[in-house]
Amino acid sequence: MNNNQLITINQDSKQALIKSKNLLDITRKILDKKELMKSFEFRHFLMEKGHLSPVNSVAISPDGKYIVSGSIDKTIKIWDIKTGECLKTLEGHSLSVESVAISLDGKYIVSGSRDTTIKIWDIKTGECLNTLEGHRYDVNSGTISPDGKYIVSGSRDTTIKIWNIKTGECLKTLVGHKYYDVYSVAISPDGKYIVSGSGDK
Numbered sequence: 001m002n003n004n005q006l007i008t009i010n011q012d013s014k015q016a017l018i019k020s021k022n023l024l025d026i027t028r029k030i031l032d033k034k035e036l037m038k039s040f041e042f043r044h045f046l047m048e049k050g051h052l053s054p055v056n057s058v059a060i061s062p063d064g065k066y067i068v069s070g071s072i073d074k075t076i077k078i079w080d081i082k083t084g085e086c087l088k089t090l091e092g093h094s095l096s097v098e099s100v101a102i103s104l105d106g107k108y109i110v111s112g113s114r115d116t117t118i119k120i121w122d123i124k125t126g127e128c129l130n131t132l133e134g135h136r137y138d139v140n141s142g143t144i145s146p147d148g149k150y151i152v153s154g155s156r157d158t159t160i161k162i163w164n165i166k167t168g169e170c171l172k173t174l175v176g177h178k179y180y181d182v183y184s185v186a187i188s189p190d191g192k193y194i195v196s197g198s199g200d201k
Contacts, residue, residue: 050077050086057099061106066123068109070097076111078123088126092119103144110151112139118153120165130168134161141185152194154182160196
């Protein structure tokens with residue numbers, strides 16, 4: 001082995017040591033609680049009051065212009081995300097609003113309530129377009145399929161229902177969770193799968 005080869009090996013070793021030292025420094029910072037808290041520091045940029053009771057659910061419109069909130073006070077509110085102004089208050093549910101969702105085209109709001117119903121609203125006019133009935137107990141969660149054709153809801157009655165958003169017809173009732181509420185539902189981006197979360201763990 002000649003001197004040039006030894007110099008090259010030494011330089012490579014130094015570079016490797018420097019990289020290792022940098023990785024160790026990063027790891028120490030991540031493990032340091034103070035550094036970790038700083039990395040995830042949260043500061044609200046807007047805080048508005050308007051509901052009379054706690055807010056159970058919120059959603060942001062796909063264009064990022066509006067916030068929709070659902071509350072125990074039975075109302076749904078539409079907010080301007082920049083100014084914080086409450087643009088509309090939607091009334092129609094007789095009990096707490098448990099969930100709100102916005103269609104991908106930004107035209108519709110779907111709300112689920114303890115009154116066992118799901119309502120479809122026009123986001124521009126605030127008009128209730130349809131009321132879907134079929135669950136026996138509280139509707140805990142609702143979502144809209146990516147193509148805007150279906151609503152999926154999860155309920156305290158332990159079932160998941162698939163609805164036609166245009167007609168309001170219940171197309172399918174999915175049974176699988178036993179004895180516990182279905183608290184959360186979601187649809188995959190390709191619209192092929194539903195994922196549900198329940199108290200049955």
